[in-house]
Amino acid sequence: MEDSDVINFSALEKELQSALAADKKYRRENDAKFRAIHQNVGSYEEFRDIVLASHLKPLDKKDKAGAPRKQPWNAIAAGTKQQGSAFCDVIEVSELHPRTAAEFSRDWRRFGGSAPDRYRLLISLGGEGLRRIFSAEIGFGLLGEFLSVLSECLQPGDVTAVVAVLEGMSQTGRFGLNVSFLSQEEWNRCLQLFRRLLGIVGDGIPLTTDEQCTELPGIEGDKVLPKHNETTEWENVEEKLKALMQLYGVQVECLK
Missing domain, CATH: 1.25.40 (Serine Threonine Protein Phosphatase 5, Tetratricopeptide repeat)
Structure with missing residues (x-):
């Protein structure tokens, strides 16, 4: 079997996870747009902030100031460095x-x-x-x-x-x-x-x-x-x- 016929399952899995994440992000931001419209926001900046913060979750009653956190405040920002390593290979536009x-x-x-x-x-x-x-x-x-x-x-x-x-x-x-x-x-x-x-x-x-x-x-x-x-x-x-x-x-x- 030639090298070109070998399926890189690891790369396929990374691309699948990336596509799923992009689709989830699209749906989340789209829902945030409709929420912002229904709230009759006063400016574009307010609308934009609502959409950009759509991935953030409100604090739970169990969350206390000074208590150790089991998860990062901003999971999207924390995952940026990890995702970056997956795309470090040189990719040609073609x-x-x-x-x-x-x-x-x-x-x-x-x-x-x-x-x-x-x-x-x-x-x-x-x-x-x-x-x-x-x-x-x-x-x-x-x-x-x-x-x-x-x-x-x-x-x-x-x-x-x-x-x-x-x-x-x-x-x-x-x-x-x-x-x-x-x-x-x-x-x-x-x-x-x-x-x-x-x-x-x-x-x-x-x-x-x-x-x-x-x-x-x-x-x-x-x-x-x-x-x-x-x-x-x-x-x-x-x-x-x-x-x-x-x-x-x-x-x-x-x-x-």
């Missing part, structure tokens, strides 16, 4: 093919400290892949993370791919609600992303390239003169961007 929101959350966490890897994951899945994975809705907080990563790692040659990602995300469930829950920092990243996209298209920079994201790029030097057969493509991308700006609630005045 090896990941998430089909559900739980599988995507698992893979997304693997690249927690690497914006370029997360960027490549979004680009590799494309708009259609993301729309299919998040047909119900994009998990709480993820839309802001997506926009931040796209804004930070945008490459001039990836404009059409990024536009497709933005388009696919806009077709997911409860998209308008997700946009309304963006924090101020996430909203600023969204504005920065659209500003850069329109700037790249306006400068006539080629829309496709083999470059990969390694750092936040700058647009310097002389403008690239568009070829005649590329002009129509640039115009189509610009029209898509303007339509997407309305879906994301971005006003033209905000980009000036």
Whole structure:
């Protein structure tokens, strides 16, 4: 039997446990959203705090100040270091093919400290892949993370791919609600992303390239003169961007 035919049951078990944990987290946070709505919270910050603290449990009557604790106050935070060791192996984006929101959350966490890897994951899945994975809705907080990563790692040659990602995300469930829950920092990243996209298209920079994201790029030097057969493509991308700006609630005045 070849090495490639050997089933790694340990790795399968870790992935199963990770998927189950991601699904449990999704359901828990989703329930917290509905509780916050029914409580008529006064601000987005209060709503966000309720969702982020959904894993915490109230103290029991038997709990006393100064008494030894049998379990950590925050089991999620305490388990972070243990979970980190399970994903310490080098994972290539091309090896990941998430089909559900739980599988995507698992893979997304693997690249927690690497914006370029997360960027490549979004680009590799494309708009259609993301729309299919998040047909119900994009998990709480993820839309802001997506926009931040796209804004930070945008490459001039990836404009059409990024536009497709933005388009696919806009077709997911409860998209308008997700946009309304963006924090101020996430909203600023969204504005920065659209500003850069329109700037790249306006400068006539080629829309496709083999470059990969390694750092936040700058647009310097002389403008690239568009070829005649590329002009129509640039115009189509610009029209898509303007339509997407309305879906994301971005006003033209905000980009000036």
